[in-house]
Amino acid sequence: MAVVRLATWNVNSVKARLPRLLEWLEQSAPDVLCLQETKLATDAFPAEEVKALGYDTAHHGEGRWNGVALLSRVGLDDVRRGFAGDPGWGGEPGGEEPLFEEPKLEARAVSAVCGGVRVWSVYVPNGRAPESAHYGYKLNWLEALRVAVSQDLATGEPVAVCGDFNVAPADSDVFDPAAFIGSTHVTKPERDAVAALVAAGLSDIVPKPMKGPNPFTYWDYRAGMFHQDKGMRIDLALVSAAVAGAVKGAYIDREARKGKGPSDHAPVVIDFDI
């Protein structure tokens, strides 16, 4: 029941991606797959379709936006949707949309024990612009995640926090640092927030690109960015020491970014030597 292959993939709508998702599951055969941006209500996940391939599902959805899931064929125990301390999204003061009466919890984290590992699938808030309230939400959310994950780490159980962090940890994780000046995803506070997660006891497993020198996991749909390899590494797998010590290899499945109807993210796949 051990996790031999762990993967994470922002699919940008499970509904729109279902044929490719099922095909990818069959071809890549992960033991555990973390999904982000399912864009489905919790009960609307196609659990029967993935069950036919041997996977149990834990989905935390909200409908139109966000949504995270865990698919596992090595057990799926003690499922937790969301986490204590999640600050929620309070809206943009002075923005066009009205402020919410109270912060609204969004479906951005689900965790469960799979094959002896506490696995998290997370979708970190985008941040939109450094001067926006959404950026503050992003930083607060990441800090709350650090606190919650630290509690898992304190139990001594193996932990893997995987997902779309919407942060490129280093300049080498973007195609051109100059192109991102003034943008989110690369600011020092965002990078510090990810570094704090690492400092809590996690290792950032940098996957190998299947082509070219850049370990990018996301490429904008527009302007041929993928074909020019103008991307970013924002999908991360942060794992505790015992998990990191068992890593045999990791790669980015850029083939899944090709062809008709891809997500704008590619899956990150990590293999373990158990």
Added chain:
DNA sequence: ATGGCGCGAGAATCGCGA
């Protein structure tokens, strides 16, 4: 400097993504 693509909701554009 801007938009460039794609998705969902819902019926025309819009909010959002990074």
